[in-house]
Amino acid sequence: MALLNFPDNMFQILPGEPRLYGEYPEIRAGVQYFRNFMETGEWERRRDKTARRFYQSLVGERSKDKLGRFYSPNELFDWYLFLAEAINDHPQNYEVSYGSRVVPVFAAIGRNIHLVSSIEGFEERARRIVTSGQSQPNGGLFELLVALAYARDGARVRFRPEQPGKRKTYDLDVEANGQSWAVECKRLEPGTYVENERAHKRTLWSAASRALAATGRSYYANVDFLTEVTDLSENHLTNHITDFLRSGELNQIRHDQHIRMVVGELDLDGIQSVLDTDVILFPGPVYNKLLTGKYYRYDDLNIAHKVRFAENPHYIDALSQAIVLRSRSLSEKAIEKKARHIRRKLSEACSQLPTDRPGVIHVGLEALGHDAIEVRRHEKIVDNIQRFDPKEKPLAYVFTHYFSPEASPEDAWAIDETFDWRRLRMGPMPLSQTSLLLPSDAIGREGSHWES
Template sequence: MSRLLHFPPDMYELAPDEVALFGHDPDIKRCVEHFKAAMGHDEWIKRRDITAKRFYQSLIGEQPDPTGAGKFYDGKDLFAWYLFLGEAFNDHPQNYEVVFGCRVMPVFSAVGRNIENLQKVVGYEERLNRLIFKERGQPNGGLFEFLVAAAYVREGYQVSFHPEEPGRGRTHDLDVNRSGRRFAIECKRMESGQYHENERKWMRSLWKPASDFLVRTSESFCFDLTFKVEIDTIPKRFLFDLASDFVAKKIDNQIIHGDLAYGTIRRLDLSPLKAALSESSWMHPGPKYNNFLLGSYRRYESLLLAHKIRFAENPHFIDEVDQAVALRWVSGSDMAIGKKARDVMSKLVEANKQLPEDAVGIVHIGLDALGGDAVEQRRFDKIRTSVANFDTDGKPLRYVFCHYFSPEASIEEAWAIDETTSYHKASTARLPLHNLFLITPGEEPMRSGVHWDGAK
């Protein structure tokens, strides 16, 4: 029987003398309380318990993700997972998951700053209700609409959610007007690509035989490899053969440079992590734990890890580690970069069809920039070319905004985000927005360029 069927009475609160791990973010708190009030107390208590049990049972291996992707949450209620993370950040941080949470907290913080603005939007309450209940498995689109709507309210527009029209098919999301300038707006939120998900799945299958073999040695290792070909073209025994060859040589490290991959293999020194764990438990998964274990922190981390550990009383934390076998990997082939640099064309075509013919159209597209600098530069160039050459088929689409979000859980901060906005306009009129950022507060300093170009 699972030991997690019944949570302790203080599961969702801090002890009286306990220091909050991440401090307090009032904007996130306002957003969470706003969403909880809209959901209803009893509904939230029920969905919170289900979410927490799934999270902890996944952590200790009692309920592996049936998709094989290693997710800690039920994709059928992704909104409850988001809200659980938001509440945990301030109120019970011992349950907060930093790696996924860094993608949610910037959005919640922005919504929290803009609740009064959103409440000015006609139809907001109905749209929020749909997000919480009907769209619980796909909340990213609705949250993105809230960010866009708030941006126009901040600049003095009258904003309303366009009512659904049964029998007419899908229509645009927002109607905005100010001083005679009237726009119809469609919002599209791009999710992570199927190619990216397939690549991760294939890598897990490639690594498992090698990982199982290395675990049986009772020693610790780190493979740090960049692949020069597409992941699904790598022979199934490639990583296993590398592992068995390295162990047989009884050496401490080796440089790999071949037709398929380059990088290093090394025996892993656990002493820095053991020393840290001797002083306190460490949250896992988390960038600080990885930094102690692997000796460095990486922003775009693709990591597969098997380790022999002893959980703390709260299994979200680790007390001891006896062995670790890690694969840090990068998909660096030109072909893979090109395929992951997904174009927005399909979303733009879909959005254009939903725009009316009697109002100037605007499309806002939100996408995560999580693929590394090379991928994002390639994708940026493709998007810029495609949007500039897009045929609107007679629709008065005049402005297209692409919002790139790059969240991060670093060893210094609980969460951070870089935001880049590019636009294309087919009009001599001024842009409808002065501040083009949806998440970054307007008082923050801005610079020209893109966040992945490495400029300070």
């Protein structure tokens, strides 16, 4: 497929072609709701631009992006809408790993679309996401999900009008069971620390992977970072890899006070046997499992490989060499820094609440890494909430929504939503249906996503 010459059926399913991931009417309804805010032909132009960025990244024509993103940060919502549309209407373009974070949101909005007209100000917030807010859609989408949850519960919900240039106020007025509530929503982003960690890890691995690739053989390295990744010199991993190659051994265990590493030759027989008769979606959990022999939730892989793309470069047709880094950031300081900024967000949210009625804060955050890391991060977040002092504000509840999306070798998307709450004042619970993403009749389970 020529990148500047997309085929006529680029965004279609051919007659008789199977739907790779099934059909989801609720996702389609959510997609159509946001598309309705665009002029005729506008989405087609934005979609084409998004697809070109994605495929250029896949084939290595956008290697200058240090974070390896498939999308433009300034057009993030277009990437979201592209994925949510693709899973139903052009699944050959659906990126399963990122899509699992996006499609549950569109599904929840589409599932509750009948409630939108009852929420004053909802349409204005949604329109802003599509237009001026598309570089930072997560906060706005989270606000919409919270508003729908209260409306689904039977409450009267109204978005507070925003007043540019004036002091920020809270998000929602909610009336439920004879009680008025002031509701503020905060969606926690990974933050600059996480982005800097990812970028520095890519730098650390870049020279090391080139040294391995120069041998013409395939290798893997499993690395646990015991200190902060950003504290390591750029040649730290390269020095270990160089010593390993000089040893002439097939595999080694290497460690120092900063890392633990297992490095060795990678057997490609398993993935080659599949490629002999089929193509494999890349990136994706099936490819990762076939390449490394195992699948992990939130697997953190950096892959350099020599491949032949299929006609659609979203699929790989042949593989001749692969260099794979699987890593975890286990530094206590790193975990603390990834968890601590919830205190600042709570303070910001509380400052926006009024003093004349009980307040509710909803905090949304997404899992960032390996299950063992998430357990520690969750403990620290809960501790921060438990110790939070609202001072003079009549804050009644803090609700925490912990999202754990997943694309596994078996499923194109799945989501766990853990819910925690803290009551600071006696009184009725403002919200009985606590899930923002799952259907009302979904069968839940006790515990968090890392608990079997």
